[in-house]
Amino acid sequence: MGSKAASVLGRHLRSATATATAHRPDSPLAVKELTTTILNHVRLGRLPKAISILFSSATPLPFSIYAHLFRICASSKAIIETRKLESHLVTFNPDPPVFLLNRAIESYGRCNYVNDAEELFDEMPSRDGGSWNAMLTAYARNGRAEDALDLFAAMNGEGVSASEVTFANVLASCGNESDLALSRQVHSLIVKYGFSGNVILESSIVDVYGKCGAMIDARRMFDEIEYPNVVSWNVIVRRYLEMGEGNEAVKIFARLLKLNVKPMNYTVSNAILACSSFGGLREGVQIHGFCCKINMELDGVVSNTLIDMYAKCGDLESARTIFDLPFSKNVISYTSMVSACAISGRMSEARELFDEMPERTVISWNVMLTGYTRTSDWEKALEFLILMRRSTRNVDHVTLGLFLNICAAIPDMNLGKQVHGYAYRHGFCSNVFVGNALLDMYGKCGNLIGARNWFYTMSHSRDEVSWNVLLTSFARRGMSEQAMLVFSEMLGEARPSKFTFGTMLAACANIFALETGKQIHAFMIRHDYDIDIVMTGALVDMYSKCRNIAYATRVFNRTSHKDVILVNSMILGCLNNGMSGCVFDLLDALEEEGVRPDHNTFRGALRACVCDGRVELGAKLFESMSENYYLLPHLEDYECMIELYGENGLMDELEAFLKKLPFEPTTAMLIKVFDFSRKYKWLKLGEWAADRLNELNPSVPFLFQIVDGDIDV
Structure with missing residues (x-):
């Protein structure tokens, strides 16, 4: 009896001991149970739990x-x-592994929380190369290139050896900062550390x-x-494309194909964009x-780019053919096709496609x-905005920028102010695109005080476009002196x-500010601006209107390539400065x-013929x-031909x-004919012109009489 009682008691004691051991927090059984529970939740997608x-x-x-x-x-x-x-790790592991x-x-x-990463990095009692790489990666991934380069x-x-990961992150940061000099130094270090031949680097x-x-x-x-x-x-294809060297991007792509390399869909898309x-x-x-x-035609990225390419090259039918392919229609392809039709001016077709879209984004x-x-x-456009x-x-x-463009074009400043209020309430005013659109709206609506006030409100967010918009607003209203003051501030x-110089040269021409125009010209030369054919035309126009045809001629003659617009500017300058013979x-x-x-061109030439009495040449040019x-x-x-014959008594x-x-001749033509007939006593033609004038305006008769063979009004 005693031994049986003892065995039962022993069994109970052993069971209690086993249970106590199993429920110790750090026991193998407890760890296993907790691990199993956690991993099961993870497998079921319940990470927070x-x-x-x-x-x-x-x-x-x-x-x-x-x-x-x-x-x-x-x-x-x-x-x-x-x-x-992290909190659990450091709480129950006093010295967690690096x-x-x-x-x-x-x-x-x-998770885009770099400050947490920084705090942990700074508190680490010891670090290895992986710690530095992890922090570098966090900076690079979150656009903090300058911090990455400092790190x-x-x-x-500290003499920590860099790895391939280190250099990959540093190179990415150099690219984001557009730091060419540092990029070359990093390139040298890559060679120095023996990583040449690493295709990723x-x-x-x-x-x-x-x-x-x-x-x-x-x-x-x-x-x-x-x-x-x-x-x-x-x-390499993408970088050529982004640098505006589309031809070179396509050549590289052709070289890829000759080597029988199967490109990624993004490479094909970039080549099509090129x-x-x-x-x-x-x-x-x-x-x-x-x-x-x-079999890449049905790839979403490629098909959408093909639609865009055909549309921009004017082949809308081919774009539509791709769009109509099976499995090609999605929100992106719909948007691409709507854009293609809109770019081509086929707004009815664009609207039909838009209306049948199964879903739309703000881009659509x-x-x-x-x-x-x-x-x-x-x-x-206004009806569509309401919709x-x-x-x-x-x-x-x-959207807001486009809305403001509509307000500027109508023009409707009250509506523009409402959009301004909406942009302010919803935090869009700090966006430079919206800010410039607001500036343009106020300028085109004639509220130059509002434009100027908003320009100063933009403060640090304004850019080169902001200055140009303000300059243009003053110049458009004939306020050239104010435009000059803004330019000096700029x-x-x-x-x-x-574009700035074009606006300023036009302003100089309007107020005959020759000296200021010369200073702008000199500024462009000193700072190595490309004086292309458009800028040459602006300079010719400015010098001509400021009565310095010698400078205008010099600028014109120094231009190797001349187009019809530039020649027309020079012809007009010669006519306005009494040098019709040069035409x-x-x-x-x-x-x-x-x-x-x-x-x-012909109008200027005919006007020159009138000024110089070149009747035969004028008739030849007209024909x-x-x-x-x-x-x-x-x-x-x-009218020029009537004046040419009349002025020369023919x-x-x-x-x-x-x-x-x-x-039928216009009133202005008939008055000229009558005046020439009266001057040269061409009675029959004078009577005809007077009769036609009376027919055109019977309520105000043109009264004349013939006295001693002369026409008297």
């Missing part, structure tokens, strides 16, 4: 589990769970040189890559054929609205563009250059307009010319 269970537990987990959970928090961008996990703290820094960086300098100062070097605008260096580095991968090809940039329809069609060959609405503004259909406000709350800075804050030399130069004259250049003469050209020729008029 899993971390909450861990956070409320006093049981430390194996380091591998912490590492696994940090990776999941990072991929899910779960900042709260990352903080809980690799786990590195995983925590990585997770903070992926790299500190890393070098070499591709990154190509990328950073491209971002810094050094395409010669980028191309040289690309050509040095022994075995470029698909990423390498994508980088074709769009220079109107390369033939090259685009060839790339389209390649896409069909490798903006594309349609842009089409209405591009075609200046302001009434439909948009009723249908969606999705409004971005582009020089202390922003670098003027060629005929300009006509000869125009013919030598192979430039086709337009209506303005040449329609016979040789297929230009129908305008009303002003007929009344027979004048009478014959009037009989051939393809329309």
Whole structure:
């Protein structure tokens, strides 16, 4: 009996001991149970629940589990769970391993909470290369390139060896800062540390040189890559495209195809975009054929780019054919097709497509609205805006900018002020695009005080465009002196563009400010601005209107390439400065250059013929307009011919010319004919002109009489 009691008591004691052991927080069984529970929640997608269970537990987990959970928090961008996990780790592990703290820094960086990553990095009792790389990655991923470069300098100062990851992040930061000099130094270090031949780093070097605008260096580095991968090809094609060298991007893509490399869909898309940039329809069609060959035509990225390329190259039918392919229709392809129709001015078709879209984004609405503004259909644009406000709350800075453009074009300042109030309430006023649109609206609506006040309110957010808009607003209203004052202020804050100089030269011409115009010209030369054919025309116009035809001629003669607009400006300058004889030399130069004259050229030439009495040449030029250049003469050209014959007393020729008029003569023409008839006593023609004047305006009769063979009014 006693032994049986003892065995029962022993059994109970052993059971109690086992239970106590099992429920100790750090016992293997408790750790296993907690780990299983947490991982089951993670597998079911319940990460917050899993971390909450861990956070409320006093049981430390194996380091591998912490590492696994940090990776999941990072991929899910779960900042709260990352903080809980780090807190639990450091609470129940007084000296956590460095690799786990590195995983925590990585997770903070992926969650876009760099300050948390910085705090943990600074508090680490010891760091390894992975710690520095994790912090560098966090900076680079979150656009804090300057901090990343400073950290790299500190890393070098402490003698920590850089790895491939280090250099990849530093190169990305150099590219974001467009720091070419530092990029070259980092490139040298990569060579020094023996990482030459690493295709990932070499591709990154190509990328950073491209971002810094050094395409010669980028191309040289690309050509040095022994075995470029698909990423390498994508980088060089993309950088050529972004630098405006579409032809070169297409050539690189062709070289890729010759080497039988299968490109990524993004590389194909970039090559198609490159074709769009220079109107390369033939090259685009060839790339389209390649896409069909490798079954990439139905790829969403590629098909949308093909639609855009065909539309920009004027082949809307091919764009529609791709759009109508099976499985091609989605919100992006719909938006691309609507944009294509809008760009081509086919707004009815664009609207039909827009109305049948199964879903719309703010971009879809903006594309349609842009089409209405591009075609200046302001009434439909306003109706569409009302529909948009009723249908969606999705409004971005582009929408507001377009709305303000409509207010400026109508013009309707009260509506513009309402948009201004909406932008202020919803935090859009700090956006420079919206700010400039507001500035333009106030200027075009004639509220120059409002424009000036808003310009100063923009303060640090204003840019070069802001200055140009304000300058143009004053110049458009004939307030050239105020435009000059704004320009002088601008020089202390922003670098003027060629558009700025064009506005300022026009302002100088309006108030005959020759000295200021000369100073602007000198400023452009001193600062190595490209004085292209447009700027040359502005200079010629300014000097001509300021009565300095010698300077205008000098600027004109120094231009190697001359177009019809520039020649017309020079012709007008000669006429306004009493140098009509020079016009005929300009006509000869125009013919030598192979430039086709337009209506303005002939009008200037006919005016010169009137001034110099060159009747025969004038008649020849007039006939040449329609016979040789297929230009129908305008009303002003007929008036010039009447004046040419009349001023030189050739009344027979004048009478014959009037009989051939393809329309009824205007009042101004008839008055001129009457005056010439009276001057040269051409009675019959004078009577005819007077009778026609009376027919045109019977309520106010034109009274005349013939006295002693003269016409008297």
